[in-house]
Amino acid sequence: MDRAEILRFDHVSYIYEEEEASAVKAVDDLSFSVKEGEFLAVLGHNGSGKSTVARLANGLYLPTEGKVFAADMDTADPACEIDVRKTVGVVFQNPDNQIVASIVEEDVAFGPENLNLPQKEIRRRVDAALDAVGMTEYAGHETHRLSGGQKQRVAIAGIIAMRPRCLVLDEPTAMLDPRGRADVMKTLISLNRDLGIAVVLITHFMDEAAGADRVLLMKNGRRAALETPDRIFSEPGRLTACGLELPDAAKLCDCLRKRGVKVPPEVYREEQLLAYLFKRLPER
Amino acid sequence: MAQMRIDKISYRYGHGTPFEIAALRDVSFEIGEGELIGVIGHTGSGKSTLMQMLNALLKPDSGTVYLNGADIHKDKTSVYRARFQVGLCFQYPEYQLFGETCAEDIAFGPRNMGLPEEEVKARTERAADFVRLDRALLQRSPFDLSGGQKRRCAVAGVLAMQPEILILDEPTAGLDPAGRDAMISLIRAYRQNTGATVIFVTHSMEIAAAVSERILVMDHGTLALDGTPAEVFSQAELLEKCGLAPPFSARVLSALRARGYDAPDAFAPEETADALCALLRAEEKQTVC
Structure with missing residues (x-):
């Protein structure tokens, strides 16, 4: 039996400035769903509607047309607002805009405090959340002295502390250096695998999408494809048409295939390509 | 000046x-x-x-x-x-x-x-x-x-x-x-x-x-x-100490160098693919002989 859906977009459109001449349809008749515990990557060019999807996912925006369901709750139903936000947590691109307190653990406690939880439970959740993002030793640190990657992990902890079943992240690594990016990615993978939290990762780093269960490819607000990464990255032409490109390893695989090297079609990730090359080129 | x-x-x-x-x-x-x-x-x-x-x-x-x-x-x-x-x-x-x-x-x-x-x-x-x-x-x-x-x-x-x-x-x-x-x-x-x-x-x-x-x-x-x-990118160890890593292509080629192959430096995927093809061809010839 299929796992239950934690997030579903049902023919959703979203129009900015609906009343005005400059109205823009940012999301256009978009349907897709995310299963419990799934890792979905969302790829698309600047302006493809990716960020609007993040804001629609937990009711920050309500669809102009169609419906968004978090678990089984309609995000447009005012009675469900709090439960929707508890179910689907959203993390944004700029960590500086998401930190509300001056001390790390106070920042992480902000969400659970607003849920009116008992003190003991708040403490437990804050500790668990900091542990989950690998920031325990920074609990008493000042937030403004952290690096970008550390701030972003604190922002993620703040959402995790509310125990969402689905985490939506809008380009969480765009402003980070390579180490910060790697740390955030490691955190997301462990939240997904170890805690079973569904992750929707909106990104335009192709290599971050390579490890996802499925990839939603967006173009001009519409769904261009929804497939496994090996299918997505074996069709470079479709990606290019969407204003994107292959991840580095997949690009190299593609170049090799064009030169007649028989790289198996399922190979597109860095470690797969290295394993393939090592097999053909034994140690001397 | x-x-x-x-x-x-x-x-x-x-x-x-x-x-x-x-x-x-x-x-x-x-x-x-x-x-x-x-x-x-x-x-x-x-x-x-x-x-x-x-x-x-x-x-x-x-x-x-x-x-x-x-x-x-x-x-x-x-x-x-x-x-x-x-x-x-x-x-x-x-x-x-x-x-x-x-x-x-x-x-x-x-x-x-x-x-x-x-x-x-x-x-x-x-x-x-x-x-x-x-x-x-x-x-x-x-x-x-x-x-x-x-x-x-x-x-x-x-x-x-x-x-x-x-x-x-x-x-x-x-x-x-x-x-x-x-x-x-x-x-x-x-x-x-x-x-x-x-x-x-x-x-x-x-x-x-x-x-x-x-x-x-x-x-x-x-x-x-x-x-x-x-x-710069041939200094993989030093780069790692600086919290950086060479580009993917450079990493592939240096991994092969570590295995004893004579791989050149290349960064663009096309150049890297050319270098890899040359290595694969040379290896094939050797195995056939």
């Missing part, structure tokens, strides 16, 4: 407070006219501080920055001159747009230079054309633009000053592949057309390898490496 000479500069933030931190330690290097330099380093390595030293926004605690042979902090005039000759475009410059219209925003720099209004207008339009910002948008508020357009508008504001040295702090951060490629060709075209020196900071090793002729690697406020992309 070098166009710029950075001579043993050091700089500390939070001087005299418990949070004092050395952002630059005894950094020295020269910049030749027309060079295309990429600067890499992890967060907090001193890249941005260094960039702000080059146009006199920050004054070193010790050491000197020379522009065309003269100390840029000699007096007020030399500081002003440095600000105009060395154009600095900050990280995420689109958050610094402030003009009521795009035209006003782009014109801010040239107007400050005291140029006649006609020249200001001509430069504004030229810069807008250069970054492919539709002239119809010039009278709109910069806040009406898309992210990519805002970024280009902000860059146009720096280009309109026609700096001899153009510095860009992470010009491609947050752009999608198409936007990134457009920004890179823009930087190349500016250098091609004007002969200007271009220095850019990036977090992407792939971009640093593909675009620069020379790479500076910053680590803990020091200049850890200075060389061609091939020289």
Whole structure:
């Protein structure tokens, strides 16, 4: 039996400035769903509607047309607002805009405090959340002295502390250096695998999408494809048409295939390509 | 004579407070006219501080920055001159747009230079054309633009000053592949057309390898490496110590070198694929024989 859906977009459109001449349809008749515990990557060019999807996912925006369901709750139903936000947590691109307190653990406690939880439970959740993002030793640190990657992990902890079943992240690594990016990615993978939290990762780093269960490819607000990464990255032409490109390893695989090297079609990730090359080129 | 000479500069933030931190330690290097330099380093390595030293926004605690042979902090005039000759475009410059219209925003720099209004207008339009910002948008508020357009508008504001040295702090951060490629060709075209020196900071090793002729690697406020992309990216161990990693192609080839193969340096996927094909063919021949 299929796992239950934690997030579903049902023919959703979203129009900015609906009343005005400059109205823009940012999301256009978009349907897709995310299963419990799934890792979905969302790829698309600047302006493809990716960020609007993040804001629609937990009711920050309500669809102009169609419906968004978090678990089984309609995000447009005012009675469900709090439960929707508890179910689907959203993390944004700029960590500086998401930190509300001056001390790390106070920042992480902000969400659970607003849920009116008992003190003991708040403490437990804050500790668990900091542990989950690998920031325990920074609990008493000042937030403004952290690096970008550390701030972003604190922002993620703040959402995790509310125990969402689905985490939506809008380009969480765009402003980070390579180490910060790697740390955030490691955190997301462990939240997904170890805690079973569904992750929707909106990104335009192709290599971050390579490890996802499925990839939603967006173009001009519409769904261009929804497939496994090996299918997505074996069709470079479709990606290019969407204003994107292959991840580095997949690009190299593609170049090799064009030169007649028989790289198996399922190979597109860095470690797969290295394993393939090592097999053909034994140690001397 | 070098166009710029950075001579043993050091700089500390939070001087005299418990949070004092050395952002630059005894950094020295020269910049030749027309060079295309990429600067890499992890967060907090001193890249941005260094960039702000080059146009006199920050004054070193010790050491000197020379522009065309003269100390840029000699007096007020030399500081002003440095600000105009060395154009600095900050990280995420689109958050610094402030003009009521795009035209006003782009014109801010040239107007400050005291140029006649006609020249200001001509430069504004030229810069807008250069970054492919539709002239119809010039009278709109910069806040009406898309992210990519805002970024280009902000860059146009720096280009309109026609700096001899153009510095860009992470010009491609947050752009999608198409936007990134457009920004890179823009930087190349500016250098091609004007002969200007271009220095850019990036977090992407792939971009640093593909675009620069020379790479500076910053680590803990020091200049850890200075060389061609091939020289810099062959130092995998040192790069790792600096919190960086060579581009993917360089990593594949160096992994094969570690297995005893004679693999060349390459960064572009095409070149790397050619090198790999040659290795695979040679290996096949050997097995057949």
